[in-house]
Structures are given as structure tokens and as C-alpha cells.
Amino acid sequence: xxxxxxYKWPEEGNSRIPYWVYSDPRVYExxxxxxxxxxxxxxxxxEADIPNPGDFKRTRxxxxxxxxxxxxxxxxxxxxxxxxxxxxRYCYREHGNAKEFTCPYHxxxxxxxxxxxxxxxxHGVKKQGGMPDDFKLEDHHLEALxxxxxxxxxxxxxxHSMPAxxxxxxxxxxxxxxxxxxGRELGILGYSRQRMRANWKLMFENLxxxxxxxxxxxxxVSFGLFRADNPSQVQMDxxxxxxxxxxxxxxxxxxxxGTREMRQFDQELRLHNPEMLQPxxxxxxxxxxxxxxxxxxxxxxxxxxxxxxxxxxxxxxxxFELHWTFFGYADDDDAMTMRRLRQxxxxxxxxxxxxxxxxxxxxxxxxxxxxxxxxxxxxxxxRGVEDQDHMVTExxxxxxxxxxxxxxxx
Amino acid sequence: MxxxxxxxxxxxxxxxxxxxECLDEGEIERWPDFFTEDCLYKIISRENFERGLPxxxxxxxxxxxxxxxxxxxxTTSVYHDRALRHLLSNIRVKxxxxxxxxxxxxxxxxxxxxxxxxxxxxAGKYLDKLVRQGDGLKFKExxxxxxxxxxxxxxxxxx
Numbered sequence: 001x002x003x004x005x006x007y008k009w010p011e012e013g014n015s016r017i018p019y020w021v022y023s024d025p026r027v028y029e030x031x032x033x034x035x036x037x038x039x040x041x042x043x044x045x046x047e048a049d050i051p052n053p054g055d056f057k058r059t060r061x062x063x064x065x066x067x068x069x070x071x072x073x074x075x076x077x078x079x080x081x082x083x084x085x086x087x088x089r090y091c092y093r094e095h096g097n098a099k100e101f102t103c104p105y106h107x108x109x110x111x112x113x114x115x116x117x118x119x120x121x122x123h124g125v126k127k128q129g130g131m132p133d134d135f136k137l138e139d140h141h142l143e144a145l146x147x148x149x150x151x152x153x154x155x156x157x158x159x160h161s162m163p164a165x166x167x168x169x170x171x172x173x174x175x176x177x178x179x180x181x182x183g184r185e186l187g188i189l190g191y192s193r194q195r196m197r198a199n200w201k202l203m204f205e206n207l208x209x210x211x212x213x214x215x216x217x218x219x220x221v222s223f224g225l226f227r228a229d230n231p232s233q234v235q236m237d238x239x240x241x242x243x244x245x246x247x248x249x250x251x252x253x254x255x256x257x258g259t260r261e262m263r264q265f266d267q268e269l270r271l272h273n274p275e276m277l278q279p280x281x282x283x284x285x286x287x288x289x290x291x292x293x294x295x296x297x298x299x300x301x302x303x304x305x306x307x308x309x310x311x312x313x314x315x316x317x318x319x320f321e322l323h324w325t326f327f328g329y330a331d332d333d334d335a336m337t338m339r340r341l342r343q344x345x346x347x348x349x350x351x352x353x354x355x356x357x358x359x360x361x362x363x364x365x366x367x368x369x370x371x372x373x374x375x376x377x378x379x380x381x382x383r384g385v386e387d388q389d390h391m392v393t394e395x396x397x398x399x400x401x402x403x404x405x406x407x408x409x410x
Numbered sequence: 411m412x413x414x415x416x417x418x419x420x421x422x423x424x425x426x427x428x429x430x431e432c433l434d435e436g437e438i439e440r441w442p443d444f445f446t447e448d449c450l451y452k453i454i455s456r457e458n459f460e461r462g463l464p465x466x467x468x469x470x471x472x473x474x475x476x477x478x479x480x481x482x483x484x485t486t487s488v489y490h491d492r493a494l495r496h497l498l499s500n501i502r503v504k505x506x507x508x509x510x511x512x513x514x515x516x517x518x519x520x521x522x523x524x525x526x527x528x529x530x531x532x533a534g535k536y537l538d539k540l541v542r543q544g545d546g547l548k549f550k551e552x553x554x555x556x557x558x559x560x561x562x563x564x565x566x567x568x569x
Contacts, residue, residue, distance in 0.1 A: 094457075188463060189463060189464055189465045190454075190455075190458040190463035190464060190465020190466075191455070191457060191458060191463070191465070191559065192455070192465065192467055192559075192561070193559045193560045193561065194560070194561045194562075194563060194564065195560050195561070195562055195563070196563055197563065216488060218485070218486040218487075218488075219482060219486040219487070222486065269481070269485070269486070271474075271478050271481075272473075272474030272475070272477045272478050272481075273471060273472065273474040273475045273478055276475075276478070321560070326465045337464070341464055341465060341466070341469060342469065342471070344465060344466075344469070345468065345469055348467055349467050349561035349563075349564050349565045350453065350467040350468040350561075350564065350565035350566070352478075352482050352486070352487070354564075355487050355488075355489060355564045355565075355566055356487060356488040356489075358563050358564040359488055359489045359490055359563070359564060360488065362490075362563060363490075
């Protein structure tokens with residue numbers, strides 16, 4: 001898809017975001033090809049989602065359906081969910097266990113690596129019909145993606161020339177990734193899903209925007225979980241700006257310079273069940289919040305003891321889904337599991353904090369969606385794309401668009 | 411405890427009808443009054459529930475947990491205006507043992523956002539445990555198991 005688009009990025013560069021990137025179907029189609037279908041590793045599953053041979057899980061990369069399956073030898077395969085014959089979606093359960101995959105349409109059968117093993121009536125019926133003599137099963141395997149596994153997390157790419165996942169992330173981002181995925185076996189606590197009437201990039205920007213977090217989220221700020229005046233960092237990967245992380249530390253519930261301009265700060269707010277906000281330190285270092293965004297579809301959430309993968313799946317230019325997988329570690333004791341489940345109240349479709357984001361992203365889409373020729377101003381913390389040691393910044397949004405423009409040719 | 415199943419059924423239905431009326435009329439401050447002090451309230455997807463995964467979309471432990479939800483809905487959360495309406499059906503007393511009444515019921519919640527058509531926001535079943543307290547019934551446990559894993563935008567109010 002190299003059809004020229006009738007748009008030009010604003011002259012100011014990364015400190016402006018033209019609104020046509022959030023609503024034009026042609027931009028969306030190009031994203032499917034270049035962002036999700038191109039040189040990127042998309043998160044597809046945790047290994048703990050598919051622990052046993054034959055376990056599978058359906059998911060999407062952008063909007064393209066794929067199946068993640070545990071092979072008989074313990075390896076992991078990611079296959080397009082599109083039969084090699086006529087293109088039907090052969091895997092029609094969300095998760096399960098299979099010895100092989102059989103397409104319901106004409107019963108073409110594949111093994112767990114995606115190799116075609118059977119075609120009914122291949123040699124005809126009563127010497128009539130059948131496939132041509134030169135038809136070879138091995139010419140019609142399911143398209144398999146390049147896989148990368150690290151710390152129990154599975155990524156996949158349509159681009160087989162991708163470098164190692166570690167090089168893709170870069171040492172700084174890998175350090176934050178390994179902090180949570182340190183080799184311990186993970187345990188799934190459950191799934192949540194939301195469909196949002198907004199462009200998928202707004203979700204990413206939400207996690208790259210600490211400016212909003214210290215204003216919109218009265219709950220988060222009032223209880224000191226995330227505030228403009230806590231010691232914090234915003235960092236990007238070394239090469240591109242496509243991945244980033246927000247790191248912060250818990251503060252106190254008190255009024256300060258950081259809350260002075262916040263209209264709704266409530267110093268008197270008290271929880272009836274304060275144990276929901278009593279985290280136990282479990283990671284090295286003093287950070288209590290690490291939110292990492294990994295291009296193009298993953299947010300790794302560590303807020304106190306609540307850990308989750310937030311996977312972005314796209315439906316169209318103005319709709320996306322957020323697929324949450326909440327997890328802990330297989331060796332968590334009951335008290336830790338309960339703590340994670342309690343703190344999960346902060347996040348997800350009914351999250352004390354994340355409800356605000358879902359609602360505000362739609363408000364953004366409803367506003368900007370019909371004004372493609374207007375643009376966003378992203379100048380908090382300057383106009384550059386360097387790491388910063390505070391939260392009063394939109395730097396990682398600028399860094400994201402610096403990379404996005406390269407990939408998209410804008 | 412009444413021995414008359416017809417009377418019990420009437421009492422249970424009255425409780426459920428009053429409960430959804432409280433939510434539909436926007437009187438969320440009264441919502442915790444329908445529960446016992448040590449109650450457990452959860453909204454959990456059918457997928458998690460049937461797979462034995464413990465994650466709930468909303469988890470309230472005790473009335474304190476319910477009251478924290480009330481605070482968030484009335485004070486801290488930011489959301490678009492909406493009207494919600496619960497439809498109840500098939501309210502069934504499944505059993506009574508040791509003073510605990512097991513009740514199952516179907517529900518559907520209709521959501522109407524400003525200037526939008528009414529949609530079915532959430533549908534599922536209640537799996538509840540009721541106890542007698544004073545001269546009325548209260549929820550000791552209320553489990554809302556919703557059918558579609560996919561939530562449209564966000565789940566703000568209790569069900």
C-alpha cells in the first residue's frame with residue numbers, strides 16, 4: 001500500500017500530531033502493513049497461557065487473526081488463523097487444547113507446526129476429481145510467524161528478518177522488562193477485555209503521558225500512588241523512541257506544589273478498605289510503578305503488586321480492544337495472590353484508575369475524530385525526545401511519533 | 411426463617427427488586443445497605459469463572475469495599491453520563507441450608523448514553539447467598555457472572 005496520502009505532517013515536527021492519523025482508514029490500512037505487519041515484535045501470549053503440549057490461544061496482531069500454540073516438543077508456534085485453502089478461520093475457539101487443527105470448511109488438517117497433513121479427496125473419489133498430480137502438501141503449510149520468547153513472554157513478527165528480541169528492545173528497555181520477567185514461572189490470575197471507540201494510538205499515548213496521570217486520576221493522585229511531585233523518570237530505548245517506560249515512586253497523601261493546580265485533589269479522601277493500597281515491595285530498587293510500552297501493541301503494567309499485560313488489538317481506525325492478562329508468579333503465597341487480586345481493582349474495565357482513561361480516550365476520539373486537519377500540541381517538557389527525570393512531560397509521545405513517522409513515511 | 415416457600419420466594423424477589431431499583435434510580439449511596447458487614451461482592455466474566463481463574467472486574471470485600479466503590483463513582487472517577495436499567499428474570503431459590511439461602515437469577519443491564527440508542531450493556535447471572543438479618547434479608551455474597559468477556563468501554567457502576 002504505497003498510495004500517496006493527501007497529508008503532510010505539520011512543520012513543527014514531533015511536537016504536533018495531526019488528527020488525520022487517528023481517523024483516516026487509509027492511515028489505518030498502512031499501519032496494518034507497516035506497523036503490525038512490518039518490522040516489529042507483537043506480544044501474543046504468555047507461556048503460562050498455553051502451558052501444555054497442544055494448548056492454544058487465539059489472538060490478533062493489529063487486526064490479523066493468529067493462533068499461538070504449544071508444540072508437542074514444548075516449543076511455541078504462532079500461525080495465521082487463515083486456512084491455506086480458501087482462507088477460512090480454522091481455529092474457532094478462543095482457547096483450548098488440540099492435537100491438530102482441522103478447518104471446518106473442507107477439513108484440511110494441519111499439525112501444531114502448521115504443516116498441512118491431510119486434504120480430503122486429494123486423490124479423488126472413484127477416480128474422479130482430486131488434486132492435480134503435482135499437488136504437494138508441503139507447498140501449502142499455514143503461514144508461520146517468527147517467534148521470540150523471553151522470560152515467559154511470547155512475541156511474534158510477520159517479518160522473518162527481525163533481529164533478536166533483545167536487540168529490538170535495547171539494553172535499557174530490556175532491563176525494565178527483565179525486572180518483572182526474571183525467569184520465575186508466571187501464574188495467570190485472569191483475563192479482562194474492553195472495546196473502546198477510539199484509535200489504538202490513544203491507548204499507547206495514554207501510557208506515555210504522565211502529564212494526564214497526575215491530573216485526571218484523582219484516585220491515583222489523592223492516595224499518592226502517582227504524582228507530579230514524586231521522583232520519576234521517563235525513558236526511551238536507545239535507538240528509536242518506539243519503546244518507553246514511566247518509572248515512579250509512591251508518595252504521600254498530602255497537598256503540595258504538585259497538587260496545587262489539580263482541581264479535584266482531595267486530601268481528606270480515605271478508603272474504607274485501605275489494605276487495597278498496601279503494597280509489599282517485591283522488585284529490586286525503589287520504584288513502585290513501572291509502566292512500559294513496547295512497540296507496537298504491548299503495555300507491561302506494574303503498579304504496586306498488580307501486574308498485567310495490556311495487549312492492543314485494532315478493529316478499525318476508530319475502534320480498538322484492550323486485552324488484559326493479569327498475572328502473578330507460580331510461587332506466590334495466598335496472601336500475595338489476594339493482594340494482587342485486590343489491587344486489580346485499580347485497573348481493568350472497572351478500574352478505580354483506568355475507567356478514567358477509557359472514558360477520556362473516547363472523549364478524545366469524539367473530539368479530534370471529525371477534525372482531521374487540526375492537530376495536537378505536545379510541548380510539555382520541551383520539543384525534544386530525550387529521557388527526562390520528571391513527570392511534567394510528554395516527551396515519550398514525541399519519541400513515539402518520531403519513530404511512527406519513519407515507519408509510516410510521514 | 412420462614413418455612414413457607416411461597417413466602418420466602420416473595421421475600422427474595424422483593425429484595426432483588428429493591429436492589430435493582432436502588433441502582434437504576436441512581437441511589438448508589440444506599441447500595442451497601444443491601445449487604446451484610448462481612449459480605450463479598452464480585453463482578454466476574456464467565457470465562458474467568460468457568461476456567462477457575464480468580465480475577466474479578468470488580469471485587470469488594472465487606473461493606474468497606476462496597477463503600478470505596480461508592481466513593482469512586484460519586485467522587486473520583488471521570489465518566490460520561492448514562493442511564494442504567496436492570497431487567498431481572500428467573501429468580502430461583504436453589505436451596506436453603508444453615509440459614510443461608512442460595513439464589514440464582516438472570517439479569518440484563520441496559521445502558522443509555524446521552525444522545526445514543528439504548529444498548530444491552532451487560533448480561534449474566536447472579537449467584538447469591540442471602541441471610542436473614544433483623545427483619546429482612548441481606549446479601550452475604552453476590553456474584554455477578556457476565557456472559558461476554560468483552561466490556562463496551564468501561565464498567566463503572568455496580569451491577
